[in-house]
Amino acid sequence: MSLKLGFILFVLGVGLVESRAKHQWGKLTADKIEQFKKAHPRTNVDRFVSALDRMNERMATKEPTAEEKLNLAEIIKGLKNHKRSPRHHKEGDSLSQINTNAGIANSLYGGDMVLSDPQVDVILGDFLDDSETGRDKRQAHYSAKYPTDLWGNTFYYYFDASLSAKAKKAAQMAIAFWQNSTCVDFVESQTNPNRVRFFKDGDGCYSDVGMMGGVQVLSLGTGCEYFYIAAHEIGHALGFFHEQSRYDRDTAITVNSGNVIPDQRYNYNKLTTSNNNNYLMPYDYGSIMQYDELAFTSNNGRTMFAKRAVYQNTMGSALISFYDISMMNSYYKCKAKCPNGATCVNGGFRNSRNCNVCICPSGWGGITCSERESGCGAALIAKGPIQTQSITIGANNEFDTEYETFEKCNYIIRAPMGYKIEVILKTMTGIDCIPGCVYKGIEVKAMSDHRYTGIRYCCEEDIGTKIVSEGNVMPVSLIGPGCNIPGYFILRLACM
Ligand SMILES: [Zn+2]
Numbered sequence: 001m002s003l004k005l006g007f008i009l010f011v012l013g014v015g016l017v018e019s020r021a022k023h024q025w026g027k028l029t030a031d032k033i034e035q036f037k038k039a040h041p042r043t044n045v046d047r048f049v050s051a052l053d054r055m056n057e058r059m060a061t062k063e064p065t066a067e068e069k070l071n072l073a074e075i076i077k078g079l080k081n082h083k084r085s086p087r088h089h090k091e092g093d094s095l096s097q098i099n100t101n102a103g104i105a106n107s108l109y110g111g112d113m114v115l116s117d118p119q120v121d122v123i124l125g126d127f128l129d130d131s132e133t134g135r136d137k138r139q140a141h142y143s144a145k146y147p148t149d150l151w152g153n154t155f156y157y158y159f160d161a162s163l164s165a166k167a168k169k170a171a172q173m174a175i176a177f178w179q180n181s182t183c184v185d186f187v188e189s190q191t192n193p194n195r196v197r198f199f200k201d202g203d204g205c206y207s208d209v210g211m212m213g214g215v216q217v218l219s220l221g222t223g224c225e226y227f228y229i230a231a232h233e234i235g236h237a238l239g240f241f242h243e244q245s246r247y248d249r250d251t252a253i254t255v256n257s258g259n260v261i262p263d264q265r266y267n268y269n270k271l272t273t274s275n276n277n278n279y280l281m282p283y284d285y286g287s288i289m290q291y292d293e294l295a296f297t298s299n300n301g302r303t304m305f306a307k308r309a310v311y312q313n314t315m316g317s318a319l320i321s322f323y324d325i326s327m328m329n330s331y332y333k334c335k336a337k338c339p340n341g342a343t344c345v346n347g348g349f350r351n352s353r354n355c356n357v358c359i360c361p362s363g364w365g366g367i368t369c370s371e372r373e374s375g376c377g378a379a380l381i382a383k384g385p386i387q388t389q390s391i392t393i394g395a396n397n398e399f400d401t402e403y404e405t406f407e408k409c410n411y412i413i414r415a416p417m418g419y420k421i422e423v424i425l426k427t428m429t430g431i432d433c434i435p436g437c438v439y440k441g442i443e444v445k446a447m448s449d450h451r452y453t454g455i456r457y458c459c460e461e462d463i464g465t466k467i468v469s470e471g472n473v474m475p476v477s478l479i480g481p482g483c484n485i486p487g488y489f490i491l492r493l494a495c496m
Pocket residue numbers: 110112113232236242
């Protein structure tokens with residue numbers, strides 16, 4: 001009797017498998033797929049990609065409502081159409097472009113993450129059919145205590161021989177940044193049982209999320225050898241998901257799924273309150289974990305709109321934002337290490353590596369965040385009624401695409417109490433109109449809360465834009481590569 005029953009189940013199993021389309025692995029060869037599976041011993045990769053496919057099927061058939069279409073039309077009407085600069089890197093100028101071009105984005109959660117089996121249970125649970133895979137679906141749910149897969153005080157890693165020298169350098173810079181701005185120590189180790197292997201898997205940039213246990217991977221393939229990509233992937237390895245997948249993202253962005261590559265719609269899946277804890281921090285368009293407006297586009301049309309439209313070009317930033325740093329400090333309980341110390345102003349908080357010094361919102365610096373951030377730039381006074389102030393930075397030198405990191409020139413513009421500052425972007429030369437202004441641009445903090453990333457401008461169409469501050473202090477930063485920031489900006493300041 002039991003034999004017969006077993007036989008029937010077997011036939012049923014085969015029937016189910018055949019009814020499903022096989023996962024499309026894109027450009028990956030059979031060897032590569034095997035290698036990918038081997039690199040993820042804590043993930044049943046077939047089960048993972050099958051859940052992604054099922055999630056995609058459901059999202060692809062979800063048509064926008066009439067109201068959503070109307071809202072979208074309204075948003076688009078209010079936006080400037082940017083003439084985008086030609087691509088700098090043939091692999092792509094953003095993570096999503098690189099992974100799409102590499103043909104791997106549709107086999108990764110959010111386009112660049114691999115989830116462990118327990119994470120698949122929690123995050124993709126609704127899209128699993130375990131009769132196919134033989135794994136029991138666990139009734140696993142993260143609670144408000146999420147994140148759970150953290151490293152504690154030390155993040156162990158090593159560089160695989162496959163990693164290029166350039167990628168290694170980018171990773172080292174990103175590691176130094178995360179280490180200096182959190183209480184997590186990054187320690188190189190070939191032997192610690194739990195460690196991250198930085199390696200090169202073809203052209204892909206991706207990571208596991210949080211600490212998996214055992215040896216886990218972080219790939220910086222061709223096109224991924226830049227600070228911002230390494231910083232983003234390490235963000236995943238430390239436990240971050242994407243900004244655009246926050247459970248509350250609908251308050252901040254509108255996804256235009258009509259422009260998304262059909263087999264990648266699932267990359268815009270949202271997390272839930274049970275697996276996403278943002279420590280009460282607000283949505284930040286300038287997060288290093290935020291994709292740009294063209295992420296996974298099928299037609300070069302925008303796939304994401306900022307509900308606060310002026311922040312459209314802030315999305316896709318190449319810098320780790322203040323809120324990224326602040327949230328990572330909350331994740332790893334760094335803030336609790338400084339019950340006493342410096343009195344931070346302008347939204348800063350105590351640096352757990354030295355409680356007498358503050359970590360400041362960008363544009364601000366000094367021990368308590370009351371001074372201008374160090375480096376080039378100046379403190380300016382806006383005197384009414386109108387003052388033309390030329391700000392010239394760097395030289396119009398040749399743009400070097402092989403830059404390693406960014407330099408900022410920071411200005412703090414002040415007006416008398418009770419007045420506002422009006423800035424007009426009079427001239428901008430040497431700019432690069434790339435989403436997120438990832439190569440160079442100007443950032444203006446118009447809000448009086450300077451913890452948020454400011455508004456980024458880097459397109460010709462932005463010339464003539466008038467920005468009025470909420471308060472009487474306005475940080476303005478120029479962002480560019482290397483020691484010299486090519487570019488030339490003239491602002492017209494007025495006191496209102
Ligand atoms: Zn990512």
